[in-house]
Amino acid sequence: MPTPEYDLRYWEAALEELEAYLPSPELFWNLDVAPPPGEPAYPPLTVGNLLLARQRLQRPLPPELEARRAALEQRLQDLIAQWRANWRRKAAKELEMRARLWAQYMDECAQSQAEAAYYPSEVRNRVLADLLMHEGEADLPAAAELVAYADTRLRARFEPGPFIWDAELAPAFPQPRFWYLYGRPSHCG
Numbered sequence: 677m678p679t680p681e682y683d684l685r686y687w688e689a690a691l692e693e694l695e696a697y698l699p700s701p702e703l704f705w706n707l708d709v710a711p712p713p714g715e716p717a718y719p720p721l722t723v724g725n726l727l728l729a730r731q732r733l734q735r736p737l738p739p740e741l742e743a744r745r746a747a748l749e750q751r752l753q754d755l756i757a758q759w760r761a762n763w764r765r766k767a768a769k770e771l772e773m774r775a776r777l778w779a780q781y782m783d784e785c786a787q788s789q790a791e792a793a794y795y796p797s798e799v800r801n802r803v804l805a806d807l808l809m810h811e812g813e814a815d816l817p818a819a820a821e822l823v824a825y826a827d828t829r830l831r832a833r834f835e836p837g838p839f840i841w842d843a844e845l846a847p848a849f850p851q852p853r854f855w856y857l858y859g860r861p862s863h864c865g
Contacts, residue, residue: 677842682715683729698762723767724804734848771808775819777801782826785864792864835862
């Protein structure tokens with residue numbers, strides 16, 4: 677999983693592009709920023725990806741990184757206030773997509789045992805849907821129902837266990853809310 681520096685760089689680059697991105701019709705916006713050495717390429721800018729980087733930074737950080745995080749949080753809040761309608765529109769559009777992808781994965785999981793191996797990466801869409809729904813900016817009953825339906829299917833085969841991503845990120849994803857990151861499907865198919 678990414679380091680705090682990785683997420684901070686993503687957040688900084690995303691905030692530089694946010695004013696151009698939010699009024700555009702594009703859901704995915706490429707960022708021209710290099711990740712720290714040894715880290716994966718950055719995902720495109722979306723409201724969900726920005727919220728995920730923000731969430732991963734909710735773990736204990738050294739004081740200098742915490743100061744950067746706090747400054748970026750303030751800047752994000754200022755931009756959201758300035759572009760609220762556009763922020764909501766993008767969040768709603770992405771929530772619909774992430775909910776659909778999560779439900780589709782649960783359908784695939786029900787059909788094939790091999791799909792269980794992809795759970796640690798596929799659950800990212802569930803996390804993004806959660807962050808988008810909890811943002812309070814994307815109130816879409818149909819998307820929430822789709823996520824709930826997929827979660828019901830997951831719960832039928834879910835085996836609680838340890839946090840499935842890098843253990844350093846566990847404090848940023850508390851178990852009651854992010855229960856689906858603390859275990860995996862016992863089987864698919």
